[in-house]
Amino acid sequence: GQQVMQIPQYQHVQEGEDFTTYCNSSTTLSNIQWYKQRPGGHPVFLIQLVKSGEVKKQKRLTFQFGEAKKNSSLHITATQTTDVGTYFCAGDGTSYGKLTFGQGTILTVHP
Amino acid sequence: DAGITQSPRYKITETGRQVTLMCHQTWSHSYMFWYRQDLGHGLRLIYYSAAADITDKGEVPDGYVVSRSKTENFPLTLESATRSQTSVYFCASSELAGVGQYFGPGTRLLVL
Secondary structure, eight states: OOOEEEEOSEEEEETTOOEEEEEEESSOOSEEEEEEEOTTSOEEEEEEEOSTTOEEEETTEEEEEOTTSSEEEEEESSOOGGGOEEEEEEEESSSSSOEEEOOOEEEEEEO | OOOEEEEOSEEEEOTTOOEEEEEEESSOOSEEEEEEEETTTEEEEEEEEEETTEEEEOSOOTTEEEOOSSTTBOOEEESSOOGGGOEEEEEEEESSTTSOOEEOOOEEEEEO
């Protein structure tokens, strides 16, 4: 079945440093979605990427979808303490909404 | 605007008992999903539903039963709970297939 690998598992940064998490799928995806989960909370939808090579920005967050639609990345510029949480990528191989989640990257930001 | 709610938020039960987790959404979204979240496994899809009376298995369906008689409700039943089903369960919904999903607050289930 489809597998989605996400690295790194943990990332500790000083406030103001940049952060990147990477996601790789074993199969070509219809789309990829990114979610953020704060400690003790529930996943919150951030963005969806659909097109090959797509790049989207949300303020300090930049999302990329690879040309082969098998990998993706999330980059945060100048992290803030409010960025703390776990970032998940989720691949949709069928476009039916059956998501396969990566294991997530736990981001800690030290003030 | 209630959005998507889950009940109970916390549940302790014993091995072999039947447990039902409730999920209710007020958006009239067609698609609803059940996930479990465990350390080291991230979120895994248990079941999903494309509409009332239409359900299908996800990645880890064994030991679980779902129904969807009304668009707004999607209960998940553990027919005979096992310790391996101790987890955090999230319900989610989306308006269309293949778009971002909105998650409920979760139910923390402990099976003794």
